[in-house]
Amino acid sequence: MxxxxxxxxxxxxxxxxxxxxxxxxxxxxxxxxxxxxxxxxxxxxxxxxxxxxxxxxxxxxxxxxxxxxxxxxxxxxxxxxxxxxxxxxxxxxxxxxxxxxGWAPEPGDRWHWVDSLDEAAEVLETLGDRVFLTTGRRDLPVFARLDKFFLVRSVDAPDTSLGRMRVVLGRGPFTVDGEIELLREHRVDVLVTKDSGGGMTAAKLVAARHLGLPVVILRRxxxxxxxxxxxxxxxxxxxxxxxxxxx
CATH class of the missing domain: 3.40.50.720 (NAD(P)-binding Rossmann-like Domain)
Incomplete structure (x- = not known):
């Protein structure tokens, strides 16, 4: 059988x-x-x-x-x-x-590990004002209390809106050059993501390293x-x- x-x-x-x-x-x-x-x-x-x-x-x-x-x-x-x-x-x-x-930091990375999205929002308070948020469209409400600009990327458009928010739709793989261009275009000064691992979405971490940006990263x-x-x-x-x- x-x-x-x-x-x-x-x-x-x-x-x-x-x-x-x-x-x-x-x-x-x-x-x-x-x-x-x-x-x-x-x-x-x-x-x-x-x-x-x-x-x-x-x-x-x-x-x-x-x-x-x-x-x-x-x-x-x-x-x-x-x-x-x-x-x-x-x-x-x-x-x-x-x-x-999972991903591992390399020389030049400025990673801030957190154990929850609530902790990520707390850490984010003092790290920057223009956030590239890639944790997923369902997680947006956690960050709603923060008075910051959010560049949100997801596969589908989110149902939740943050006060100052720009949405870009996309599905990996992404390139380092493309991520650097995106971060510069929107004047991003901090990245928030999850430790998804793999190469499909790792380019944003390389781009953040290249630009010297801090990264808030959620542990698995x-x-x-x-x-x-x-x-x-x-x-x-x-x-x-x-x-x-x-x-």
Whole structure:
């Protein structure tokens, strides 16, 4: 019987994993949260939308006879990761987290690490007046109390408006030259972002280093305990095909 693998996706790594598994003797279902209006779709079978918490996911995994789950969601999708860890543990299903490595500062970087968006807003009080905000359109309300100019970039237009705000829509990868031009055009003096990792959006950090700008960067939430984690698509394929996954 062909094994069934659920890939919790929405990231470039999830799409690459689905493509790599296309030639294997597996049924691969990629699940997208549905928060982006026009997402990039992976190859193969796709479902869109939430599961309804741990209970809903548990039922869905049982109904679809899933043999293994790979969580390749965004590193900050902690609620989904926690739900998947609990549901698979209850059912005895193999579970793997695929996370790209986080970013590491280099000489010349002026990074200010924070553990929450509220802390980011506090730190931002004294760092600059023209902010490049790239934490995601759903996080804007946290910064609403600050009397600053915000250059906000997101894939879809935000529903929330800040007092002084300019929105630019875009999806990576971005170039260093393009980011430097953007920062200079809007006279940005501080960057706020999350430790998403990977190369798709890292150019803004290089641009900030080049311009000598401070960066407020939000640490990743911790993974649930006793979870197996890999940092690359080949490792995830190895786990699935020849390791403790669906192989």
């Amino acid at each position: 062909t094994a069934t693998v659920l890939v919790l996706g929405g990231t470039g790594e999830a799409r690459k994993l689905a493509a790599e598994l296309a030639g294997e003797d597996l049924r691969v279902i990629s699940s997208l949260a549905g928060r982006v209006r026009d997402p990039k779709l992976p190859v193969g079978e796709v479902r869109v939308g939430g599961f309804g918490g741990v209970e809903g996911l548990t039922t869905w995994l049982q109904d679809n006879a899933v043999d293994a789950v790979v969580d390749a969601t965004h590193p900050f999708a902690s609620t989904m990761t926690a739900s998947a860890a609990r549901a698979t543990a209850m059912l005895g299903i193999a579970f793997l987290v695929l996370r790209r490595p 939430p911790p993974l649930p305990p006793a979870v197996t984690e890999v940092a690359s698509v080949p490792e995830a394929v190895e786990w699935l095909i020849r390791g403790s996954g669906a192989g």
